[in-house]
Amino acid sequence: MKIAVLGAGSWGTVLADLLVHNGHQVMLWGNSQPVADEINQAHTNRHYLPEFAIDPAVEASLDLEATLADAAGILFVIPTAAMRIVAKQVAAVLAKTGAKPILISATKGLEQNSHKRISQIIGDEFPAELAQSLVIFSGPSHAEDVATHDITSLTVASENIKDAEWVQGIFMNEYFRLYTNDDMVGVELGGALKNVIAIGAGVLHGLGYGDNTKAALITRGIAEISRLGIELGANPLTFMGLSGIGDLIVTCTSVHSRNWRCGNALGQGQKLADVLTNMGMVVEGVGTAKAAHELSAQCNVEMPISESIYRVLYEDADVHEEIDRLMQRKGKRELDFQRY
Numbered sequence: 001m002k003i004a005v006l007g008a009g010s011w012g013t014v015l016a017d018l019l020v021h022n023g024h025q026v027m028l029w030g031n032s033q034p035v036a037d038e039i040n041q042a043h044t045n046r047h048y049l050p051e052f053a054i055d056p057a058v059e060a061s062l063d064l065e066a067t068l069a070d071a072a073g074i075l076f077v078i079p080t081a082a083m084r085i086v087a088k089q090v091a092a093v094l095a096k097t098g099a100k101p102i103l104i105s106a107t108k109g110l111e112q113n114s115h116k117r118i119s120q121i122i123g124d125e126f127p128a129e130l131a132q133s134l135v136i137f138s139g140p141s142h143a144e145d146v147a148t149h150d151i152t153s154l155t156v157a158s159e160n161i162k163d164a165e166w167v168q169g170i171f172m173n174e175y176f177r178l179y180t181n182d183d184m185v186g187v188e189l190g191g192a193l194k195n196v197i198a199i200g201a202g203v204l205h206g207l208g209y210g211d212n213t214k215a216a217l218i219t220r221g222i223a224e225i226s227r228l229g230i231e232l233g234a235n236p237l238t239f240m241g242l243s244g245i246g247d248l249i250v251t252c253t254s255v256h257s258r259n260w261r262c263g264n265a266l267g268q269g270q271k272l273a274d275v276l277t278n279m280g281m282v283v284e285g286v287g288t289a290k291a292a293h294e295l296s297a298q299c300n301v302e303m304p305i306s307e308s309i310y311r312v313l314y315e316d317a318d319v320h321e322e323i324d325r326l327m328q329r330k331g332k333r334e335l336d337f338q339r340y
């Protein structure tokens, strides 16, 4: 079966390799000719994955039409900021060819200004028949660990469980296990909002805080993610799963996390602009912090930790003052969900 993978960064490259390992034909679409040449000739992508030997059967290309031709599935693995523009390009090609592949998104974030989830962007850009096939691919999964075949489990969510099962079937193998879920809202929000909390976990580490503090951040982090999710119609139990607490744990504790590393550098006193320049890869939590700030205000849902991280990122707030502000809030009940 042919699968088109869009996005030749760290996650797209590793997923392309995994699909070839599973016996599929893969074309990996990127936007850099030197990167595509390196993948095709040296079978490496050293900027994103310095140690990784890519299966020579992974074919990289900058030609979108050739990449999409005869693909049974299209996997989007590009930053949230590029999702709408790439979705438009893909929709135009499919309108011309009449092909109806399954759409899959491994991207985690909320669109700037609109605060839309990836499934809502896809819903805007594709005809309903295609958008309804969308499967969200999310959960605790750093590319660096999947590259070494570390055992990994994810969630695949779709309105149509048959499409989620199809995706489960093409990706599962001896080191990669997927579970289906029909709660797209919960899975998408868990994957997007955990990146904001992970920046906070990195900040705490950079400042020298210990394990109690990190556990408190993770636990109260999932509480506020769940609070917004429930307000937006998610199943509360989804936040106890791989795409909720699972992804929050890995992103708040792994040195591979770009969001954690960003926070850690901020905690050590570096400037955000320098951190992002030096990272050379997408740090989704920065944009999502702004979207979460606006969305939580719009929904009238309290997200105090995400709000403090927003102020550190966008208003140059002092980190110590934000920690004091969080600790001095009035005492409250632990289980403060309105509807459950």
Ligand SMILES: NC(=O)c1ccc[n+]([C@@H]2O[C@H](COP(=O)([O-])OP(=O)(O)OC[C@H]3O[C@@H](n4cnc5c(N)ncnc54)[C@H](O)[C@@H]3O)[C@@H](O)[C@H]2O)c1
Pocket: 006, 007, 008, 009, 010, 011, 012, 029, 030, 031, 032, 048, 077, 078, 079, 080, 082, 085, 086, 106, 107, 108, 109, 141, 142, 143, 144, 280, 281, 282, 284
């Ligand atoms: N890296 C991981 O371990 C990992 C794991 C799970 C999910 N994700 C999610 O996957 C998404 C991609 O992350 P990543 O880590 O692979 O990012 P990355 O920064 O490593 O790579 C992103 C790639 O997208 C390409 N790109 C950007 N704009 C483009 C455009 N308009 N057209 C074509 N290509 C474009 C870039 O050139 C780059 O190759 C993010 O939403 C991230 O949260 C990443």
Ligand SMILES: O=P(O)(O)OC[C@H](O)CO
Pocket: 108, 139, 140, 141, 142, 195, 198, 247, 250, 251, 256, 257, 258, 259, 260, 282, 283, 284
């Ligand atoms: O490296 P990060 O922080 O973008 O996180 C990557 C994945 O979302 C972890 O599951």
